[in-house]
Amino acid sequence: MARKKRQPIESVQVTTYAAEGKSIANLDGGKVLFVENAIPGDIVNVRVTKDKKSWAEGKVTKLIQPSADRVQPFCQHFGVCGGCKWQMLPYPLQLKYKQQQVLDQLQRIGQVALPPMNNILGSPRERYYRNKLEFTFSQRKYKTVEEIEAAGDGFIPDEPAFGFHAPGLFDKVVDIYTCYLQEEPTNLLLDALRKYATERNLPYYDYREHTGWLRNIVLRVARTGEILINLVLQHDNAERKAILDHILANIPGITSLHYTINPKVNDTIYDLDVHCYHGKGYIEETLEDYRFKISPKSFFQTNTYQAEALYRVTREFAGLTGTETLYDLYCGTGSIGIFCSKGAKKVIGIEVVADAIEDAKENAALNGLDHCLFYAGDVADICTDDFFAQHGKPDVIITDPPRAGMHEKLIQQLLRMRAPKVVYVSCNPATQARDLKLLDEAYKVTKLQPVDMFPHTHHIENVALLELR
Secondary structure: OOOOOOOOOEEEEEEOOOOOOEEEEOHHOEEEEEEEOOOOOOEEEEEEEEEOOOOOEEEEEEEOOOOOOOOOOOOOOOOOOOOOOOOOOOHHHHHHHHHHHHHHHHHHHHHHOOOOOOEOOOOOOOOOOOOOOEEEOOOOOOHHHHHHHOOOOOOOOOOOOOEEEEEOOOOOEEEEEOOOOOOOOOHHHHHHHHHHHHHHHOOOOEEEOOOOOOEEEEEEEEEOEEEEEEEEEEOOOOHHHHHHHHHHHOOOOEEEEEEEEEOOOOOOOOOOEEEEEOOOOOEEEEEEEOOEEEEOOOOOOOOOHHHHHHHHHHHHHHHOOOOOEEEEEEOOOOOOHOOOOHEEEEEEEEEEHHHHHHHHHHHHOOOOOOOEEEEEEEHHHHHHHHHHHHHOOOEEEEOOOOOOOOHHHHHHHHHHOOOOOEEEOOOHHHHHHHHHHHHOOEEEEEEEEEEEOOOOOOOOHHHEEEOOO
């Protein structure tokens, strides 16, 4: 039996912001409608995508009357590529709603006593703030609803595209011609590679059939002026040298050019060899006076300018006086621990990814820091009584987990370690709130500072200081 087609809801008044990029409209009977691609004050038609008893979700199909707060998006790809979804919202209002999101989630999910929250720190750059982007080649270009409707019942053949993955679709890519997320030579590279591939009739990768040659390319642009490029190909062949030479000839200032052969079904390269074709094999970035070596597989905060602000807050909350042993959990390549190292007697960094720990050790050496030590493994396995006897128990713990938050096993470990201070750096206030609730039996939250790393998106970072009761 065919599923009944849901009728659109017409002329809905959007009243307030919810979270994760969604706004709220109230329907008859008190039902709440979460709406994508709308801002408070809009009157819109909405296609319902999920319908429950007390709430529903939907997407805007038509903007009937725009909010007085709306501004004209600056990017030609707005609304299609799925990246900078808040371009229609002035940046000061983005910051207001992000601060509200942090407070709402900490109160609703965390349910712990909170201090007054500091005003959110906005990014000094609203455009060209990323130091890393990845563009994908695909044999299947994403078609908009308008393009599909214009074709009627006619067949729409697949065509190649070079840009960003379409939201929610693993095989389709939105063609990107101009991107405002990263400084040049980003758009120059996009144009040069698209023209070269078209002229040579080079096959783009097909994510359904697993055929084709060009897969993706990663570009890192450091504020030191250094540039790293890694071209990922499905297999090696004679054309590889020609395309790498073309990149070198047409993109000025490349510090390090790499290629990776990826015959796998997935796009991850962490288990693959990355080959240096030109240059020194890495670039360097700075945070204050500290230098960091970044290789093709390295993790580094993608907004360098705002990373300094985030790390300064972390360092301030840690309150180091030169006598403390600082433990940096989820330390990655050691950037937070190194940034805070001047105020610590000793820094112990712990991270499960072994390659990241090797980078952390190199970064410590690069900065002449012999009191920063890094260990690969699980915190629960490493932080034994023997380890504490050798290195000392932590006076301050910094934890910067991924979006999923801290594993409950680690939370129990923190409760056993009972460091006087824990500075919790989070890229997901919802999971941070959950973790704060679990830590509440031993710790009280004494400071809160939201930091915006990604303008025009709904993502938000928050730093919380926890002190032992």
